Structures are given as structure tokens and as C-alpha cells.
Amino acid sequence: MSISRRKFLQSSTAGMALALFGLSGKAESASGKKYPSLRIGNIRELKAGEPVQFNYPDSTSPCTLVMLNETAIGGVGTLRNVVAFSSLCPHMGCPVNYKSGRFVCGCHYSMFDAAKNGQTYQGLASQWLAQVTLRFDKASGNIYAEGVEGLLYGRISNLNIS
Ligand code: FES
Numbered sequence: 001m002s003i004s005r006r007k008f009l010q011s012s013t014a015g016m017a018l019a020l021f022g023l024s025g026k027a028e029s030a031s032g033k034k035y036p037s038l039r040i041g042n043i044r045e046l047k048a049g050e051p052v053q054f055n056y057p058d059s060t061s062p063c064t065l066v067m068l069n070e071t072a073i074g075g076v077g078t079l080r081n082v083v084a085f086s087s088l089c090p091h092m093g094c095p096v097n098y099k100s101g102r103f104v105c106g107c108h109y110s111m112f113d114a115a116k117n118g119q120t121y122q123g124l125a126s127q128w129l130a131q132v133t134l135r136f137d138k139a140s141g142n143i144y145a146e147g148v149e150g151l152l153y154g155r156i157s158n159l160n161i162s
Contacts, residue, residue, distance in 0.1 A: 033159045035133075035147040040084065041065055043077050043141040051098040053087070056132055056145040057159060061152055062087040063132055065143070066098050072115040074149070076136035082143060084132035085118050088153040091125040103129055118150070127151070130158075 040054045046067040056063045065084040068075070072083045085103060089096050094107035103112040110123025118129030133147035148158045 035159065036145075037135070038145045039142050040145050041143045043067075043082065043136070043143060046082065048081075049098075049100070054084075054145070056084075057148065060160075061158075062095070063145070064096075064098055064103070065132075066114065068101060068115055070101070070115050073117045074131055074133070075115075076134045076143060078138075082134065082136070083114055084134055084145060085112070085114065086130040086132070086148070086150075086152050089125060090120075090127035090129060090150070090153055091123070093153040096129065 035057055038056055040056065041052055046052065046065070048067045048069050051064045051066040054063050054065060055061055063084055064087050065082070067077070068081045068083060071080045075081050075083050087095055089105040089107065089110055091105065091108060091110055094105050096103040096105045096112065098114065101114055103114060103118070105123065105125070108124045110120060110125035112118045112120055112125070112129040118131045120126070120128055128150055130148050130150035130152050132145045133149060135144045135146050137144070152158050
């Protein structure tokens with residue numbers, strides 16, 4: 001069984017945090033909350049390179065859905081080229097904009113590879129761009145957001161605990 005670098009780093013980081021704070025189990029499930037399943041588009045409505053904005057997992061978290069010109073890690077659709085990411089830079093929360101296969105932050109010019117899990121490859125951001133987990137329904141063409149890999153900027157938990 002293989003494990004992505006992001007998942008490995010997340011699990012080892014989360015494990016260290018849990019050990020430090022004496023907690024057990026998954027942080028997100030500690031509140032009893034689960035990610036919602038939200039229809040965010042249909043593959044027939046997407047055009048390669050033209051991003052679509054949506055909010056997930058709640059109304060205060062802007063995200064971007066985009067069809068790439070290449071197969072992507074975590075991509076859905078018949079060509080596995082549809083991905084979604086948080087629109088907030090992990091460095092200081094400025095908006096990132098999609099351009100030519102990457103997300104670019106206008107504040108300090110961090111760049112994130114949309115085909116490689118939002119990997120940071122330039123700039124000040126030390127974390128990858130949080131990627132929205134997608135599900136594709138082949139019959140209808142609908143695309144659903146169903147989770148987030150990585151921590152959304154400014155949060156201690158992706159699911160607000162109230
Ligand atoms: S806020 Fe994006 S690089 Fe600084």
C-alpha cells in the first residue's frame with residue numbers, strides 16, 4: 001500500500017501533536033462533526049483552465065475548482081484532471097489565483113502546483129495549499145466536495161467547532 005507524501009506528513013504531524021497534547025483519535029472527529037458532501041459543479045460545465053469559485057466546508061472558506069490540462073494527483077473525472085483547492089494562501093491568508101496549472105499568491109508570490117497536491121514550489125509558504133477532496137458521479141457528471149487535505153488558513157480545525 002502506498003501513501004502520499006502529504007498524507008504521511010499530515011499523519012506524522014498530527015500524531016506528534018496528539019502525543020504532545022495527550023489526545024487520541026482524529027482531531028476532526030473529536031467534535032463529532034464530519035465534512036459535508038456538497039455538489040460544487042458538473043463536469044460538463046467546466047472548461048479547461050477556467051476556474052470556478054465556491055465555498056467549502058462552510059461559507060467563510062473560499063475555494064477554487066478547476067479542470068487542468070493534465071492528470072492530477074487527487075483529480076477526478078474521466079481524465080482525472082479536475083481538482084479543487086482552498087483559495088487562501090497558507091502563508092498569510094492572501095487570495096491565490098489560478099493561472100496555467102498553478103495557484104499564485106499575489107502578496108509574496110508563493111506558487112502551488114495544482115497537479116501535485118498543491119505542492120509549494122516557490123515563495124514563502126511553508127505548507128502546501130489545502131486540497132479539497134472530490135467525488136465524481138460518472139452517471140450525472142456531478143462533482144462533490146467531501147473533505148479537505150491540509151489545514152485551511154487561519155484555523156485550528158477545518159470544521160469550525162461551535
Ligand atoms: S500570503 Fe501568500 S505568499 Fe505570503
